[in-house]
Amino acid sequence: MLTENKIKSLKSKEKKYELLDGNGLYVRVYPSGKKVYLLRVMYKRYMYNEVLGECNRLTLLDARLKACHFLSDIEDETENKVRTFKSVYEEWAEEKKQKIKHWYVVENLVSHVLPKIGKLGVETIDDSTLKSALRELEDQGKINTIHRVIFKVNEIMRFANSMGYIERIKTQYAIQRFPKLPAIVHRAWIDPDKLNIVLDSFKHASEYYTDFFLFSIYSMLRPGENAILQWDWIDWKNNILTIPGQSMKMKRDHQVPLSSQMLQILRKMRELNISDTYVFATIRKGGVSDHITKAAFQNFLKKVKLLSLCSPHGFRATARTWMARVHIPEQVAEACLAHVSGNQVVVAYNHETFLEERRKVMQQWADFVDSKR
Numbered sequence: 001m002l003t004e005n006k007i008k009s010l011k012s013k014e015k016k017y018e019l020l021d022g023n024g025l026y027v028r029v030y031p032s033g034k035k036v037y038l039l040r041v042m043y044k045r046y047m048y049n050e051v052l053g054e055c056n057r058l059t060l061l062d063a064r065l066k067a068c069h070f071l072s073d074i075e076d077e078t079e080n081k082v083r084t085f086k087s088v089y090e091e092w093a094e095e096k097k098q099k100i101k102h103w104y105v106v107e108n109l110v111s112h113v114l115p116k117i118g119k120l121g122v123e124t125i126d127d128s129t130l131k132s133a134l135r136e137l138e139d140q141g142k143i144n145t146i147h148r149v150i151f152k153v154n155e156i157m158r159f160a161n162s163m164g165y166i167e168r169i170k171t172q173y174a175i176q177r178f179p180k181l182p183a184i185v186h187r188a189w190i191d192p193d194k195l196n197i198v199l200d201s202f203k204h205a206s207e208y209y210t211d212f213f214l215f216s217i218y219s220m221l222r223p224g225e226n227a228i229l230q231w232d233w234i235d236w237k238n239n240i241l242t243i244p245g246q247s248m249k250m251k252r253d254h255q256v257p258l259s260s261q262m263l264q265i266l267r268k269m270r271e272l273n274i275s276d277t278y279v280f281a282t283i284r285k286g287g288v289s290d291h292i293t294k295a296a297f298q299n300f301l302k303k304v305k306l307l308s309l310c311s312p313h314g315f316r317a318t319a320r321t322w323m324a325r326v327h328i329p330e331q332v333a334e335a336c337l338a339h340v341s342g343n344q345v346v347v348a349y350n351h352e353t354f355l356e357e358r359r360k361v362m363q364q365w366a367d368f369v370d371s372k373r
Contacts, residue, residue: 189314257359
């Protein structure tokens with residue numbers, strides 16, 4: 001602990017420095033020779049830095065008493081302050097946002113309840129409060145979103161509890177007031193090293209359908225996207241297939257760099273000239289051409305008794321597994337599958353930046369598939 005004489009004897013230095021008296025009370029000495037009493041304490045995760053006065057105007061005893069009064073005022077203010085859910089959320093967000101990669105996802109989830117419960121005292125929020133706040137989502141059948149919102153609200157409430165703002169968490173059983181999530185159906189997929197099992201079965205298909213099945217595997221597209229491919233979407237000069245957003249699951253344009261194997265199949269389809277519109281077409285009654293049905297691949301796998309081993313959609317998982325094994329960067333792999341990650345700007349940037357990287361991946365993947373034939 002310091003003494004009056006010790007404080008008086010302190011000399012200035014090139015840079016300011018501090019000496020601790022005790023209980024968060026410091027004396028700070030500036031290069032100018034000015035000396036002040038400083039209180040620095042952490043209270044309920046808040047750091048307080050309070051200058052209590054200059055040492056030549058305040059005795060050490062007075063500074064200690066002033067520090068005690070300041071701490072008492074902090075406690076009273078904290079205890080009497082009504083904390084709303086919004087204020088607690090903002091405090092929690094300040095601590096978490098730098099640690100969560102896609103913070104906009106959290107904001108979107110909390111936005112479903114913030115307008116309804118934001119002004120409520122955090123200690124008043126319980127299961128019934130959330131049930132009421134989420135009624136609109138429930139009416140829309142968005143059960144998955146409801147579960148995610150409740151999970152995030154409970155995380156915020158646990159923070160409030162850890163800070164001493166609430167005695168207990170009253171929302172932990174809110175999830176039981178809503179329908180359970182439907183069981184996740186995982187589409188069958190085959191290990192990349194066992195692709196030969198499926199590829200060998202293509203000997204039971206016509207050359208035309210074999211080309212369609214192979215293209216579906218090479219492209220990494222969804223079954224419905226492969227079925228509706230159109231000639232107008234192909235840039236023959238740059239060897240790129242661009243599927244417009246309205247035809248994609250994620251409603252964003254998707255560019256597919258064409259491997260040499262894919263180009264060979266496309267040229268064969270062009271020579272057949274079944275349709276002026278669709279790449280993979282069939283002749284309907286009346287001689288009208290239409291795109292091939294998206295169920296064509298699935299029906300074939302069912303016919304050769306391989307559907308339980310791998311579904312058409314499952315080849316995307318096969319490709320993703322292969323990309324992981326050959327150490328393709330995650331962002332490039334996700335772009336190949338037209339998966340969306342990050343905000344709108346990042347998505348647009350990634351699709352452009354990773355085009356050349358994806359071109360190499362698509363060729364490597366096609367070569368790997370051929371090695372299993």
